[in-house]
Every structure is written in C-alpha cells, then in structure tokens.
Amino acid sequence: MPTPLRILPTNESLEVILDKEMGRFEFHGKSLPENPNEFFEPVINWFKEYVKNPNKETIVIFKMEYFNTASAKRILDVLSICYEIHTKKLSIIINWYFRFNDEDMKETGESFSEIVHLPFKYFTY
Numbered sequence: 001m002p003t004p005l006r007i008l009p010t011n012e013s014l015e016v017i018l019d020k021e022m023g024r025f026e027f028h029g030k031s032l033p034e035n036p037n038e039f040f041e042p043v044i045n046w047f048k049e050y051v052k053n054p055n056k057e058t059i060v061i062f063k064m065e066y067f068n069t070a071s072a073k074r075i076l077d078v079l080s081i082c083y084e085i086h087t088k089k090l091s092i093i094i095n096w097y098f099r100f101n102d103e104d105m106k107e108t109g110e111s112f113s114e115i116v117h118l119p120f121k122y123f124t125y
Contacts, residue, residue, distance in 0.1 A: 002049040005042060013039055014064065018046050025060040031067035040074035044081065051084040058085055063097035063125070064105070079116040086118055094120045
C-alpha cells in the first residue's frame with residue numbers, strides 16, 4: 001500500500017493529498033511549478049502504486065484555480081493512470097470543481113473527461 005503523500009501548497013504549486021486508507025485523493029490551488037515533471041513525479045509514482053490495488057471506490061477531487069499547459073499534461077498523465085482503475089471494473093469518479101464564472105476551467109474538465117474516458121462530476125464554488 002502506498003504511504004500517504006502530502007504536498008503543501010505554494011504560490012506556484014498545488015496542495016496534494018493522496019491517502020488510500022482515508023480515501024482522500026485531492027488537488028487544490030494553482031499549478032505553475034518551475035519544473036512540473038519534478039513536482040508531479042511523486043504524484044504519478046504514487047498513483048502507479050495505488051492502481052495495483054485500489055480501493056473499491058476512488059473519488060479524485062480537483063479544485064484548481066489555475067494550471068499552466070505543462071501542468072495540464074501531467075494532470076492528464078495522472079488521469080490516464082486512474083483509467084486503469086476503471087478497467088478493473090471498480091468505481092472511479094473525478095469531481096471537477098470550478099469557480100462559478102470560470103467556463104474555461106469547466107470546459108477543460110470536459111475535455112479531460114473525453115480524453116481519458118472517465119466519469120467526471122462538475123461542481124461550482
């Protein structure tokens with residue numbers, strides 16, 4: 001079982017909470033890290049380990065104010081790994097939050113859902 005991963009937020013990077021035992025899989029804030037590969041590497045490695053033996057239900061929460069193009073690619077990598085849970089016929093849902101008037105963030109979530117073939121639920125805040 002992967003040990004819980006917690007990355008504290010900065011002005012340029014997301015808060016990430018990944019805890020299999022607690023059933024928490026969360027991404028909050030802004031993602032503009034100088035080196036997105038370096039930032040997302042432990043996250044991607046965590047999910048690669050997690051999908052080997054996932055929970056019966058996985059709900060991943062994305063509540064991001066903004067992310068750059070380089071981060072978008074890495075977020076898609078995470079979602080692509082999560083697709084393996086779906087192929088095991090286990091429940092996986094992506095909860096995609098966006099600000100009330102942020103149509104771009106909503107459309108990005110819709111695009112990601114089409115690319116990775118995972119069920120997304122959309123929420124405003």
